[in-house]
Amino acid sequence: MHTLTVGLADRSYPIHIGHGLLARPELFLPHLPHGKVAVVTNTTVGPLYLERLKATLEQSGIGTIAVVLPDGEQHKNWETLNTIFDALLQNRCDRRTPILALGGGVIGDLAGFAAATYMRGVPFIQVPTTLLAQVDSSVGGKTGINHPLGKNMVGAFWQPLAVITDTATLDTLPDRELSAGIAEVVKYGLIRDADFFAWSERHATELLGRRPEALQEAISRSCRNKAEVVEADERETGERALLNLGHTFGHAIENALGYGSWLHGEAVAAGTVLAAGLSSAMGLITEADVERIVRVYRLARLPVAAPDLGADRYLELMGLDKKVQGGRLRLILLRRIGEAFVCGDAPEALLKGVLSHPAHCPS
Amino acid sequence: MHTLTVGLADRSYPIHIGHGLLARPELFLPHLPHGKVAVVTNTTVGPLYLERLKATLEQSGIGTIAVVLPDGEQHKNWETLNTIFDALLQNRCDRRTPILALGGGVIGDLAGFAAATYMRGVPFIQVPTTLLAQVDSSVGGKTGINHPLGKNMVGAFWQPLAVITDTATLDTLPDRELSAGIAEVVKYGLIRDADFFAWSERHATELLGRRPEALQEAISRSCRNKAEVVEADERETGERALLNLGHTFGHAIENALGYGSWLHGEAVAAGTVLAAGLSSAMGLITEADVERIVRVYRLARLPVAAPDLGADRYLELMGLDKKVQGGRLRLILLRRIGEAFVCGDAPEALLKGVLSHPAHCPS
Numbered sequence: 164m165h166t167l168t169v170g171l172a173d174r175s176y177p178i179h180i181g182h183g184l185l186a187r188p189e190l191f192l193p194h195l196p197h198g199k200v201a202v203v204t205n206t207t208v209g210p211l212y213l214e215r216l217k218a219t220l221e222q223s224g225i226g227t228i229a230v231v232l233p234d235g236e237q238h239k240n241w242e243t244l245n246t247i248f249d250a251l252l253q254n255r256c257d258r259r260t261p262i263l264a265l266g267g268g269v270i271g272d273l274a275g276f277a278a279a280t281y282m283r284g285v286p287f288i289q290v291p292t293t294l295l296a297q298v299d300s301s302v303g304g305k306t307g308i309n310h311p312l313g314k315n316m317v318g319a320f321w322q323p324l325a326v327i328t329d330t331a332t333l334d335t336l337p338d339r340e341l342s343a344g345i346a347e348v349v350k351y352g353l354i355r356d357a358d359f360f361a362w363s364e365r366h367a368t369e370l371l372g373r374r375p376e377a378l379q380e381a382i383s384r385s386c387r388n389k390a391e392v393v394e395a396d397e398r399e400t401g402e403r404a405l406l407n408l409g410h411t412f413g414h415a416i417e418n419a420l421g422y423g424s425w426l427h428g429e430a431v432a433a434g435t436v437l438a439a440g441l442s443s444a445m446g447l448i449t450e451a452d453v454e455r456i457v458r459v460y461r462l463a464r465l466p467v468a469a470p471d472l473g474a475d476r477y478l479e480l481m482g483l484d485k486k487v488q489g490g491r492l493r494l495i496l497l498r499r500i501g502e503a504f505v506c507g508d509a510p511e512a513l514l515k516g517v518l519s520h521p522a523h524c525p526s
Numbered sequence: 527m528h529t530l531t532v533g534l535a536d537r538s539y540p541i542h543i544g545h546g547l548l549a550r551p552e553l554f555l556p557h558l559p560h561g562k563v564a565v566v567t568n569t570t571v572g573p574l575y576l577e578r579l580k581a582t583l584e585q586s587g588i589g590t591i592a593v594v595l596p597d598g599e600q601h602k603n604w605e606t607l608n609t610i611f612d613a614l615l616q617n618r619c620d621r622r623t624p625i626l627a628l629g630g631g632v633i634g635d636l637a638g639f640a641a642a643t644y645m646r647g648v649p650f651i652q653v654p655t656t657l658l659a660q661v662d663s664s665v666g667g668k669t670g671i672n673h674p675l676g677k678n679m680v681g682a683f684w685q686p687l688a689v690i691t692d693t694a695t696l697d698t699l700p701d702r703e704l705s706a707g708i709a710e711v712v713k714y715g716l717i718r719d720a721d722f723f724a725w726s727e728r729h730a731t732e733l734l735g736r737r738p739e740a741l742q743e744a745i746s747r748s749c750r751n752k753a754e755v756v757e758a759d760e761r762e763t764g765e766r767a768l769l770n771l772g773h774t775f776g777h778a779i780e781n782a783l784g785y786g787s788w789l790h791g792e793a794v795a796a797g798t799v800l801a802a803g804l805s806s807a808m809g810l811i812t813e814a815d816v817e818r819i820v821r822v823y824r825l826a827r828l829p830v831a832a833p834d835l836g837a838d839r840y841l842e843l844m845g846l847d848k849k850v851q852g853g854r855l856r857l858i859l860l861r862r863i864g865e866a867f868v869c870g871d872a873p874e875a876l877l878k879g880v881l882s883h884p885a886h887c888p889s
Contacts, residue, residue: 241604241608245604248673248679248680249675252673252675252676252679253675255845279682280643280670280680280681280682281679281680282679282681283668283669283670283678283681283682283683283761284682284683284761305646306646307643307646310611310615312612312615312616313615315646316611316615316644316645317611317643317644318643318645318646319642319643319646319647319682320646320647398646398647399646482618
């Protein structure tokens with residue numbers, strides 16, 4: 164087992180990463196001093212892992228309240244959130260009852276936002292079961308739900324007490340979701356860790372083959388990068404925005420196609436190819452760099468061609484993105500592989516050019 | 527104009543209290559650096575003060591987006607909150623666009639919770655227009671909405687950048703709401719400031735007569751007390767709970783009768799009489815103290831007799847209150863006038879006795 168720490172003064176917390184951690188009560192008990200926990204999961208993950216977790220907790224005298232939600236990004240909304248509140252109130256959970264998220268990014272975001280707002284905030288524990296959640300969304304405290312007019316438009320920063328990542332849960336992850344998680348692994352290399360990008364190029368096939376050592380290393384190095392960024396900029400007033408590489412384009416794709424049609428990681432991959440294409444058109448990175456990026460996504464079986472929505476529709480969708488400040492579009496672009504920056508003045512003609520031919524990428 | 531400060535490190539903020547402050551742009555401008563603000567108000571306060579505020583801001587080049595909500599506690603729910611999100615998104619408000627609450631406690635709670643959660647948090651300014659909001663709810667960062675199963679069950683702590691209290695707005699406050707605000711003024715004296723309680727006894731009639739000097743002093747002394755409590759315990763892990771004197775009983779009353787039937791301050795007054803009655807039954811305060819409390823409420827034209835719901839119904843309603851910890855009821859009781867404490871072991875027989883005869887109070 165690896166343990167990292169996210170250092171945020173009195174809100175610091177450990178990330179435990181290892182195989183079979185769901186069976187280790189000593190990782191959970193320090194955060195459950197009151198004998199009771201509300202476990203939020205979904206209809207896919209629940210049948211696979213809920214009983215295992217409950218058994219571990221119950222053998223230590225911890226009672227569990229299970230809240231099983233429907234699966235899918237399209238349920239990341241107020242109605243689903245309210246079913247969590249209903250269950251918490253009906254079971255008389257109070258301010259000291261922790262909420263534990265057992266599932267992927269959607270469950271973490273929903274359960275985390277419930278924890279941030281139930282009785283103005285209760286303790287929260289992340290137990291991510293998808294690669295995407297393990298390398299990205301479970302760390303850093305972003306929680307929230309979607310609004311019909313935009314993704315993640317309503318939410319809060321709410322740090323967990325601990326992230327407990329059992330890599331054994333990846334055994335049952337569908338191939339497509341494994342690939343989507345690799346997109347976020349690649350992202351860390353692109354924005355701030357060229358060595359890790361090169362590592363991901365060499366190990367993409369092993370990751371896809373679920374080699375345990377490769378997965379463990381990918382998760383640990385990703386979490387280390389994420390923790391450093393969050394420690395420097397918890398509330399995304401600066402550097403943390405770089406983690407959104409490919410996300411402004413990606414959110415536009417998800418929004419246009421309807422949440423849940425493309426997986427988040429898929430949209431981020433295709434969105435990153437657009438960001439890389441724009442960076443190249445602006446003379447920042449080379450065509451060869453773009454080709455490396457496209458190649459690693461292809462190795463990971465991720466889409467590299469964004470849908471052709473027309474430049475105007477893209478711009479409209481991106482205008483509602485919350486990365487817009489003072490009415491001006493801010494994009495995360497690449498200065499080189501391993502170095503991203505916030506660009507507030509990308510030439511509109513170049514942006515439109517890239518958006519007009521979203522499927523045009525190097526072969 | 528009086529200015530107090532709530533000292534919360536990097537989240538400290540001023541409270542300005544004075545007559546005619548809505549006409550003073552220099553109080554607003556430091557918090558509106560980006561030329562745009564979303565003003566949340568309601569159908570009662572909007573027609574009275576929105577144009578005045580807009581004129582002040584527009585003469586300084588600040589554009590306003592007005593969000594006018596229906597008036598009343600029964601609208602403090604998700605549906606109303608969502609109309610704020612809709613307006614913010616339709617007007618392309620981003621993370622830097624402040625939300626300003628122009629209204630009473632319900633508007634402050636709704637607008638504040640919108641500010642806490644829109645794009646995971648945007649700047650917030652309180653401009654309270656009721657006495658209750660001016661002396662209590664606008665200070666300290668509590669925000670939230672009601673849930674069908676309980677009041678304020680969903681919310682967040684989100685401190686404003688400033689509280690700007692124009693006492694001229696009290697000119698149009700209905701008598702009943704003025705009285706409800708006085709209930710919270712009396713509360714500070716009861717829980718931690720015996721001199722201020724004695725002051726409120728001497729000045730209750732002047733407050734009811736809207737004497738400007740009396741109102742200004744009541745607001746300033748109340749805010750000073752509130753600020754000290756919040757500074758010591760922002761997230762209500764200890765002393766801040768004392769501010770809930772009368773609230774556990776009061777919430778039960780509001781919940782039983784339907785939110786909005788009794789005003790919050792009215793329920794708190796009647797609830798405080800129950801808390802005082804229990805404190806007296808437990809031998810903590812004297813019958814004479816209870817009589818003083820009843821007398822000051824009567825001077826302020828507040829109800830002193832809680833509705834007769836039956837002890838069992840009261841206990842049921844109180845069991846869902848968020849002041850319950852680990853399944854045990856915690857009540858705020860009085861050791862003497864000017865000193866409240868959290869009581870976790872009030873004898874059930876005495877509690878039931880008080881709840882069985884809620885209208886039985888000294889004449």
